[in-house]
């Protein structure tokens with residue numbers, strides 16, 4: 001059986017964060033020397049589309065660069081055309097398709113590095129659905145069982161379903177913002193179907209902005225787009241904005257930075273749109289709050305189109321123990337995010353840390369006073385740094401590969 005120190009499932013921006021963090025602290029070579037195998041379900045790097053949304057970022061352009069070491073492996077990219085363009089945008093938002101192109105270049109840099117390292121590999125084109133946890137982690141890929149002491153889940157998140165509307169027409173905000181649902185949306189709008197955006201999140205207002213920008217011809221009457229929000233819409237405030245604002249009970253205040261609702265509230269262009277609606281300057285959108293926001297009250301003929309912006313839940317592969325029991329990581333109430341051990345950052349099962357199991361990224365973010373920390377700068381910052389330390393600083397005797405019995409897997413193909 002092939003042995004690695006670390007296997008990573010999913011190679012999106014969050015997994016990239018581990019390499020950004022290692023480069024930042026000068027430990028990249030050390031990390032590669034331990035042996036890493038990455039499993040990514042998309043077939044090749046050309047098809048990589050993480051964060052390729054046709055909307056402005058909710059973070060300032062510089063946030064995407066702030067954790068990258070300026071004289072490290074990504075230095076040529078920072079001074080290249082895309083890096084220069086991002087720097088020039090400074091504290092302004094930037095279209096996420098540009099960010100996606102920059103991140104793809106970073107990923108290519110890491111892939112090249114891994115390709116030249118004998119103890120590392122990236123396996124493309126295999127979706128990892130199940131993992132065995134038996135004195136480490138066994139991942140079965142391309143007929144070969146691979147073993148590692150550590151496993152990092154970086155599989156991202158999928159849209160939560162809108163169960164009540166299952167029989168109706170539902171489009172995920174995520175797909176809409178990528179431009180993947182344009183044809184069907186155009187067809188539904190031509191059929192004069194009402195549009196309801198379900199949820200009062202940042203994605204909801206981004207989706208509303210997207211519809212107004214790319215389908216403006218269809219929206220002439222009053223309030224053709226309705227946003228259904230059961231709870232009050234939250235805005236993010238910088239420390240200075242927070243001082244001039246009357247905060248509400250459920251606003252999340254970061255006592256270290258003074259920011260309010262940082263990973264929870266609307267920001268950037270989505271926040272501007274929300275404010276225009278509140279001031280009566282955007283009559284094409286109506287926000288329906290509280291009990292009236294129930295989708296059952298919206299049934300009509302022709303059937304409405306629901307844009308599902310109710311949030312995300314982590315994509316969790318099945319993990320089972322040597323005795324066949326399922327090991328389901330603990331999640332927050334509502335299942336939006338995994339829970340982590342406050343000391344080791346390892347994922348939990350029934351409240352106990354699962355030795356060697358980490359998670360990072362959307363659906364696997366760290367929980368702080370300001371909510372789920374879902375920004376790229378965070379994945380590339382302290383979240384990744386904590387995991388890196390856990391992986392590299394375990395004493396050697398604990399890292400020695402152990403023999404693993406795995407009767408369900410084929411023999412190692414050497």
Ligand SMILES: Cc1cc2nc3c(=O)[nH]c(=O)nc-3n(C[C@H](O)[C@H](O)[C@H](O)COP(=O)(O)OP(=O)(O)OC[C@H]3O[C@@H](n4cnc5c(N)ncnc54)[C@H](O)[C@@H]3O)c2cc1C
Nearest residue numbers: 010012013014041050057058059127128156361362375376
């Ligand atoms: C609409 C939207 C806008 C956002 N805007 C911003 C922003 O402006 N600024 C910001 O900082 N953050 C933003 N985020 C949050 C976050 O930074 C991004 O979602 C980011 O793409 C998350 O990266 P990830 O690696 O966690 O997940 P993903 O990008 O989803 O990557 C996961 C990877 O894992 C692979 N994978 C999944 N399952 C398997 C499996 N079983 N086996 C093998 N491979 C698998 C996938 O193919 C994918 O490549 C936004 C998120 C959304 C949804």
